[in-house]
Amino acid sequence: MTNEVLFSVSDGGAASITLNRPKALNSLSTEMLKPIGEKLKEWQANDEIKLIILKGAGEKGFCAGGDIKTLYKARSSQEAFKNAEMFFEEEYQVDMAIYHYPKPIIACLDGIVMGGGVGLANGASHRIVTERTKWAMPEMNIGFFPDVGAAYFLNQAPGYVGYYLALTASVIPAADVLFANGADYYMTSEQLNTFLRRIEQLDWHTLEISTALIELMEDCSSSPSANSDLASLQHKIDQHFSKNTVEEIVESLDSDASKFAQETKQLLLAKSPSSLKITLKQLLDARDKTLEECFATDLILAKNFLTHEDFFEGVRSVVIDKDRNPQYIYQTLNEFTDKDLEKFFQDHHVTVKE
Structure with a gap:
C-alpha cells in the first residue's frame, strides 16, 4: 500500500508527490490521502523545500477521483460505513490544506482529471492543463453530488458555466478548463516534461521563487490549439441554468429547439433526480460561503449520501454491474x-445497522 503515493525531493529544493495507482487511474484511497496530508505538513515546516509538484503516474491521467468501490461497501457494515466517512474527512482536509499552502504547489492536470482529482488539484497555486486533459465533475453519473469544494470553485466559473458542468457531468478539454477557471496555464505534454525537468534541475535555494516560477511557466506554456466551446455556449448556458430549480432549468431547455438545449435536457433527465436537486441547492447556497463552509456542507451531504439508496444504485449501474441502467x-x-x-442538508449523525 505504501507505494500508492511516491514522494521525492530534488537537491534544488523541489519536492514531488506522485499518485501511483496507474491501473486504477490513480484513484484516491484513504491510505493515499493520509501520507499526503502528513507530508504536506512536514514539507511546510522544512525550509529546504521551496515548491511542490503534484502529478499522476502512468500515461492516462492525473487522478480519476475517489475510490468508489470502497464507498460502495459503506452499507455492508458499521465499520465499512465509518471507513467511508473517514475517507471524506481525510480527502477534504488534504484539499483544504492545498488551498491554504504557503509554498507554491504545481498541479499537472495531464490526462484524466475527475472528481476527487479536481478537488486535489484545484487549490494548487499553479494548475497546468495539456492537450490530453479530460476534466470533469462526474458525480452526477453515479447518483452522488460534486463534492471536494466544488460548490466553491464552480461558482467561480463565468456566469452559470459551473452549474452546467456540475449538473451535466460534462467532460471538457484544456481550453474549456482554462475558461472555467479550473487551470492557469496550458502546455503540451512535451512542454510539460521539459518544464518538470527544468524545475528538477534548478537550485531554488538561490532564486526568488515566485519570479523564477512565473518566468519558467511563461517560457514553457502556450495556447490550446482549439478555442473554448464553453465560451461560445455561455450565452445559452446562462439563459437556461440561471434558474432556481431543476424543474425550471428543464422547462427552459424544453422550450429551446436548438441542438444544444435538447441534448442538454436529455443529459439532465438521465441523471438521478435527487442528485440534481441537491446539487443545484448546494451551488445556490454556496454563493456567499467561504471555502471552509463549502467543505463543511460537503461533509454533511457526503455522509447523508452514504445512507441514500439512489447513490448505491448509481454506483452499481456504472461501476459494479456497468449496465448503465439505474x-x-x-x-x-x-x-x-x-x-x-x-x-439532506442536516447533520443527522446517521448509523448503519449491522
Missing part, C-alpha cells in the same frame, strides 16, 4: 420533495 427510487423530480431536499 433504477432510482426517486424516478422523477417531483418525487424528491423540498422536504426530502432539506433533510
